Amino acid sequence: MEFLATGQEMSLMNKLGILTDAAKYDVACTSSGVDRKGNGKSMGNCVAAGICHSFSSDGRCISLLKILLTNECVYDCKYCMNRCSNDVPRATFTPQEICTLTMEFYRRNYIEGLFLSSGILKSPTFTMELIYRTIWLLRNKYGFNGYIHVKAIPGADAELVRRTGFLADRMSVNLELPTAEGLRALAPNKHRKNILAPMRQIQNGIHANKEELVVYRNAPKFVSGGQSTQMIIGATQENDYQILNVAESLYQKFELKRVFYSAFVKVNEDKLLPTLPGGPPLLREHRLYQADWLLRFYGFKAEELLDEKRPFFNVLLDPKEDWAVRHLEQFPVEINRAPYDTLLRVPGVGVKSAMRIVAARKSANLTFSDLKKIGVVLKRAMFFVTCNGRLMYPVKLEEDYIVRSLTGAKERIQFGSDGMTYRQMSLFDTGSFGREPSRTERIAAASGQL
Amino acid sequence: MLVYQCEDSLEGIFTAVYNAYEEKREPADTMLSLEEELFLFAEYRVVEPDPDRALKVMRTLKRKFGEDDYMRICLSLSAPDPAKAQAVYQTIAAGLAGKRNLWGSLFDNLSNDYVHQAFSLARGAMNENCHLRGFLRFQELEGGILYSKIGPKNNILTFLMAHFADRFPVENFIIYDDTRNLFGVHPAGGQWYLLTGTQILEESIDFELSDRERQYQELFRHFCHKIAIKDRKNLKLQRNMLPLRFQEYMVEFN
Numbered sequence: 001m002e003f004l005a006t007g008q009e010m011s012l013m014n015k016l017g018i019l020t021d022a023a024k025y026d027v028a029c030t031s032s033g034v035d036r037k038g039n040g041k042s043m044g045n046c047v048a049a050g051i052c053h054s055f056s057s058d059g060r061c062i063s064l065l066k067i068l069l070t071n072e073c074v075y076d077c078k079y080c081m082n083r084c085s086n087d088v089p090r091a092t093f094t095p096q097e098i099c100t101l102t103m104e105f106y107r108r109n110y111i112e113g114l115f116l117s118s119g120i121l122k123s124p125t126f127t128m129e130l131i132y133r134t135i136w137l138l139r140n141k142y143g144f145n146g147y148i149h150v151k152a153i154p155g156a157d158a159e160l161v162r163r164t165g166f167l168a169d170r171m172s173v174n175l176e177l178p179t180a181e182g183l184r185a186l187a188p189n190k191h192r193k194n195i196l197a198p199m200r201q202i203q204n205g206i207h208a209n210k211e212e213l214v215v216y217r218n219a220p221k222f223v224s225g226g227q228s229t230q231m232i233i234g235a236t237q238e239n240d241y242q243i244l245n246v247a248e249s250l251y252q253k254f255e256l257k258r259v260f261y262s263a264f265v266k267v268n269e270d271k272l273l274p275t276l277p278g279g280p281p282l283l284r285e286h287r288l289y290q291a292d293w294l295l296r297f298y299g300f301k302a303e304e305l306l307d308e309k310r311p312f313f314n315v316l317l318d319p320k321e322d323w324a325v326r327h328l329e330q331f332p333v334e335i336n337r338a339p340y341d342t343l344l345r346v347p348g349v350g351v352k353s354a355m356r357i358v359a360a361r362k363s364a365n366l367t368f369s370d371l372k373k374i375g376v377v378l379k380r381a382m383f384f385v386t387c388n389g390r391l392m393y394p395v396k397l398e399e400d401y402i403v404r405s406l407t408g409a410k411e412r413i414q415f416g417s418d419g420m421t422y423r424q425m426s427l428f429d430t431g432s433f434g435r436e437p438s439r440t441e442r443i444a445a446a447s448g449q450l
Numbered sequence: 451m452l453v454y455q456c457e458d459s460l461e462g463i464f465t466a467v468y469n470a471y472e473e474k475r476e477p478a479d480t481m482l483s484l485e486e487e488l489f490l491f492a493e494y495r496v497v498e499p500d501p502d503r504a505l506k507v508m509r510t511l512k513r514k515f516g517e518d519d520y521m522r523i524c525l526s527l528s529a530p531d532p533a534k535a536q537a538v539y540q541t542i543a544a545g546l547a548g549k550r551n552l553w554g555s556l557f558d559n560l561s562n563d564y565v566h567q568a569f570s571l572a573r574g575a576m577n578e579n580c581h582l583r584g585f586l587r588f589q590e591l592e593g594g595i596l597y598s599k600i601g602p603k604n605n606i607l608t609f610l611m612a613h614f615a616d617r618f619p620v621e622n623f624i625i626y627d628d629t630r631n632l633f634g635v636h637p638a639g640g641q642w643y644l645l646t647g648t649q650i651l652e653e654s655i656d657f658e659l660s661d662r663e664r665q666y667q668e669l670f671r672h673f674c675h676k677i678a679i680k681d682r683k684n685l686k687l688q689r690n691m692l693p694l695r696f697q698e699y700m701v702e703f704n
Contacts, residue, residue: 012669013668013669013672016669016672016673016676017672017676020672020673020676020677021676023677024676024677024678024679025679037616038616038617038618038619039619040619041619041620042619042620043617043618043619043620043621044617045616045617047583049580051580051583051584052584052691053584053585054584054585054674054692054700054702055687055688055691055692056674056677056678056688057678057683057684057685057688058678058679058680058682058683058684058687058688059682059684059685059686059687059688059690059691060677060678060679060682061691062674062677063584065673066677101669104662104666105666105669105670107588107596107618107621108587108588108589108590108596108666108670108701109584109586109587109588109598109614110587110670110701110702112584263682265679265681265682279681280681280682282682356558356560359554359555359558359560360558360559360560360561362554362558362559363548363558363559363561363562364559364561364562366561367561370560370561373560373561373566374560
């Protein structure tokens, strides 16, 4: 097998450092979606839920060996550290190096598999071929049976993408920026059409493969973990509403498993890039992920969460709370009767707790203390639910009041969350009035010093 | 009140469950206890673990409640809480007495305190099992054997062994449970088994790390260092996701 030889030999440690550094802005580091038992002969299996093996100091999970094949690149995308106009150390792995690294890390249980991406070396097709060779070697010669996630390079030959798909568990094509205009401005060598073409190809491949598997049970599986994509948030002027709509149409029209959002980190100085005085837009990224979950698991639609007039997410309330306080006519919800879909829309009730509620209310009438056991976050849910027709506390179903309580819930709830008593309000009742006055304070009060 | 005192093992607790049913005990008036603590006005019976009886109970549980619920029962019995025996017994009793629909689970009725207790014990053990599947680290010893040391709260070594035996069928590996002094041993291509600490001292293992091991540990540390984005540094989030009690056994934090 042939590969590109670099001029002088670099140590494996240096290469790993450079190519990890270059890959770290890729966000999709999940190992989920595939359940594959070990075959008893070679190394590896896959668990559908995915396994996180470590967490780096930024709190992101390390699940896969996330590296670039090479950080040499002929493209000049403004936001990217590896663009050809940057003067950074360059390195290229040989396929053998990647294979041994993966195998040795895997058998020490450091990683769940390989995430292989690459800069564009010479041409997209040439790069894709290198990627294909590497994972072919890993699967067939090294007998690796774990998780493999590879990038499909836009513009690469379709046959190569197809062949790679039969070896990989998940493939992804990066959308890079949410809109075509943004892409044109910041990534002059990339085109929206080129990005969507392999995405569509993989989607069709997965469909064809499903039909094949119905007839031939042992047919080779094509991208069985589905495909994902990612886009950069905050590098261009799009609003949250546009981004969410793009994500929704990707889920519906391209049947993606995941869309990842990556808060823009400014690594290059360029006049086309925005300045970020407050650091990367992490809260915005967080709100987008919350909304993403609402789209995928809670039956929400993008236009329910945001619209033309309010194109950005609320900073203080999460998207579900925000939706709920704007639709108070649908609340309160009766826990013991409401259908599953309605329960899912209550803030503080997640998929698991909604399923547990539905299961548990078959055998008993649920009360608020049962809800607490089930795992409902009563701090948020108490404003929106009733148990047997009763609210937890006498709260007002009024937008201002609820927003005030939700945003500073800890300080504002006047009763201990366990006590469930209803006291007459007194002049001295404040949010923090849970504590008994101490002896010295009582004496001070009696002698008029307080 | 009749209290069955049993030993803290799957076998012991299942035997006690069998005895309670054999003697046609009313569950509300019966208790399974792992502790020596005595109650007033209670009658005591010490239960000798009996593999045949335990097997019968296992079979019944699998048949009545299915594989998934049986796994959950085993998980909750791996917890370190001494109240687990009573919680599991009452859960089983409620499950066998009540009419459950076809798709329902034994742990559906969370408003029952015992069911909830057994459920949350199982959840805790399951979570730790999921954590350790990822956070466990093997080190290669001089002879090529992979060795790992863990300190879990729950007794989940059997679950971990099953997972890693499926994952690394061609490796010789050993997992050592530090808190219970228990070894899980997997010979390459063979069936795995458990040994207590005293048994393994007789066979000798060389605990010297291989040279290649040091090299790959260094490579992985370098990788973990490089993969972090400085602008997003968030040590609190890291600690939330990866609690300190796991970090002391992991190579990248040493």
